[in-house]
Amino acid sequence: MKNIRNFSIIAHIDHxxxxxxxxxxxSTGIIADRDFHDQILDSMDIERERGITIKSQTVCLPYKAADGQLFSLNLIDTPGHVDFTYEVSRALASCEGALLLVDATQGVEAQTLANxxxxxxxxxxxxxxxxxIDLPSANVEWVKEQIADDLGLDPFDAVLTSAKEGTGIPELLEAIVNQLPPPEGDADAPLKAMIFDSHYDPYRGTVVHMRIVDGSVKxxxxxxxxxxxxxxxxxxVGLFQIVRNPQKTLSAGQVGYMIAGIKTVSDTRCGDTVTHHKKPCAKAFGGFHEAKPVVFSSIYPVxxxxxxxxxxxxxKLKLNDAALMYEKDSSAALGFxxxxxxxxxxxxEVVQERLxxxxxxxxxxxxxxxxYHLELMDGENIVVDNPALYPDPTLIKSVKEPFIKANIIVPxxxxxxxxxxxxxxxxxxxxxxxxxSSRLEMIFELPLGEVVYDFYDKLKSITQGYGSFDYDMLEHRETNLVKLxxxxxxxxVDALAQLVHKDKAEARGRMACERLKEEIPRQQFKIPIQAAIGGKIVARETISAFRKDVTAKCYGGDISRKRKLLEKQKKGKKRMKMVGQVEIPQAAFLSVLKTGD
Structure with a gap:
């Protein structure tokens, strides 16, 4: 065990x-150069396309130190985006050390501190x-000052690297071996292992990722x-070495995988403890804290x-993404x-794209x-996250919405x-x-409902990518909410209903009507699209009808002939409108979600 090191790489996004x-x-040579490609641990197409890490990935690296000893390094690569903090916390629970990465051009940013x-x-x-450090705009001394002032770490311990060019990698490997502690545990005790992740293999069932704390499993x-x-x-059982590498035994201190023909996907839970059936360990781990979802949306099949x-x-996706919460739902327009x-x-977005x-x-x-937390007139308190379940406004005494404390670091x-x-x-x-002298930390208290849409994208746009954003949940505060x-x-259309602040309702309604007008195809009759708060219409757009020229055959003659034909057409269109169904395409639902100028 003294030659095992379990560590994670943590940083702000894009460092x-x-x-x-x-x-x-x-550098450890577990994969041949001809099989190597960039972002080798990012196994999903979506990760490569966007250049972001979504899933923590594990790999076991064999390393021969300068003094000739052989070490086994278990590396867990983590995401940097604020939405995947839960993924990072699960990875850290199975490590003894962490490499805290700081960009030599950007310095310490919000997620650096949070991680x-x-x-x-x-x-x-x-x-x-x-x-x-290879970039022309790199300022190492300035970053060292920040590491000392903002993070409270010793800047003289910092290892200087250029991951792109491979500079400083040998020094970093030596630092991992010499500075990080080996895992603690008893190889002879009963098996005690922690599940920190899992994924579904269509041929083998559930593949459990686990860290062995005590004992061994074979x-x-x-x-x-x-x-x-x-x-x-x-x-x-085995180790992750880009591909699954089967082993005879996994023992205390190691990080690896286990396949046990688990067909019941819901049996595997992150934070659970695995032990021997006949000779169990004394007590289970405390487990991970549950992820608290902040944005709610319904997913329906087309x-x-x-x-x-x-x-x-x-x-199956829940197995690979423990932060996803779901329950059954139904809608009059969209079914189950x-x-x-x-x-x-x-x-x-990632969950939708993966599905x-x-x-x-x-x-x-x-x-x-x-x-939203609602207090009703009869004193009952309810929580509503679905516009379809929003009660009649006359029954509501007060509404409270969640606030966040936003920590924004910008030039x-x-x-x-x-x-x-x-x-x-x-x-x-x-x-x-x-x-x-040139970087500023700004702390705002913001309603979460205003942040979930496109706040992060807007912040990145107006700060040309230099702004960094992190947030913590605060309490619920009273607000003036309406159902649009x-x-x-x-x-x-219940699937398009939204809960919004009264001051923003008219603008949001107008924008939704304009978007739907562009997306819904024209029919033989006029289609009004309206946004309403209760019985009051606050915005309207009309999709004009296709019009057949019924007067084309009338050449010459009295005007009353043409008028008679137009009146007949008008009656037909009115009757058609009463029985006509408007099909709303999928693109129309998505267009309403996309806010922006």
Missing amino acids: GKSTLSDRLIQ LYLAMEHNLTIIPVINK AGDEIRFMSNDAVYKVEE ASDDYEELATAIE GFRCGFLGMLHL EREFDLSLIITAPSVS ERYMGAVMKLCMERRGINRNYQYLT DILVNGEK
Whole structure:
């Protein structure tokens, strides 16, 4: 065990975690150069396309140190985006140390601080790493000052690297071996292992990712999950070395995988404890804290026959994404589906895209909302996150919406633009302070409902990519909330209903009507699209009808002949409008979700 090191790479988004992982993998030679490609640990297409890490990935690297000893390095690469903080916390729970990566051009940013605090909660040993030192705009001394002032770490311990060019990688490997502690545990005690992730293999069932704390496990053992007492026989254990590498035994201190023919996907839970069935350990781990979803949206299949496939797909995806929460839901317009909870808008987009790509489904997503606390006139308190369940306004005494404390770090020159953006979103400026002579930390209290849509994208745009954003949940505060209904041809479409602040309702309704007008195809009759609050229409657009020229055959003669034909056409269109159904395409639902100028 003294020659094992378990560590994670943590950083703000786009500071070079995946590139550093690539260099560490290359330098230990577990994969041939001809099989190597960039972002090798990012196994999903969507990760490569967007250049982001979504899933924590594990790899076991063999390393021969300068003194000739052989070490086994278990590396867990983590995401940087604020929406995937839960993924990071699960990875850190199975490590003893962390490499805290700081960009030599950007310095310490919001997620750098947030991830440092997460690592400290798990009592990890931290090695600061200054990356991208090869760039012309790199300012190493300035970053060292920030590491000392903002993070409270020793800047002289920082390892200087360029993951792109491979500079400083040998020094970093030596630092990992010499500075990080080996895992603690008893190889002779009863088996005690922690599940920190899992994924579904269509041929082998559930593949469990686990960290062995005490004891050992091998093929043929009977194991038990302590949360639900499910018993399985182990078929295979092994290490992750880009591909699954089977081993005879996994023992204390190691990080690897286990296949035990687990067909019941819901049996596997992150944070659960695995032990031997006949000789169990004394007590289970405390487990992970549950992820708290902040954005809620409903997912429906485009064809109602696909409901069963969607149910199976969500269950399998939940195995690989423990932060996803879901429950059954139904809608008059869209049939049966699921009400899902997400950690943010990027998380929602990723889940939607993964369901469509990995399980070949066509989906409709309703407008995202957050959870509101309502006090009714009869004294009852309820929580509403679905506009369809919003009660009659006359029954409501008060409504409270969730607020967040936003921590925004920007260069000084963008202060005015960020202030304007936050004020437009009903933000309250609590504090700002200079971290350095040119960088500013701004603290705002913002309603979460104003942030979930496109706040992060807007912030990145107005700060030219230099703004960084992190948030913590605060309490619920009183607000003036209304339900905005969208009517198409006089019929309410419950999937397009939104809960919005009264001051923003008219603008949001007008925008939704304009978007729907562009997306809904024209019919033989006029289609009114209206936004309404209760019985009051606040916005309207009309899709004009196709018009056949019924007077074309009338040449000459009295005008009354033409008028008679037009009146007949008008009656026909009126009758058609009464019985006509308007099909709303999937693109129309999605267009309402996309806000922006």
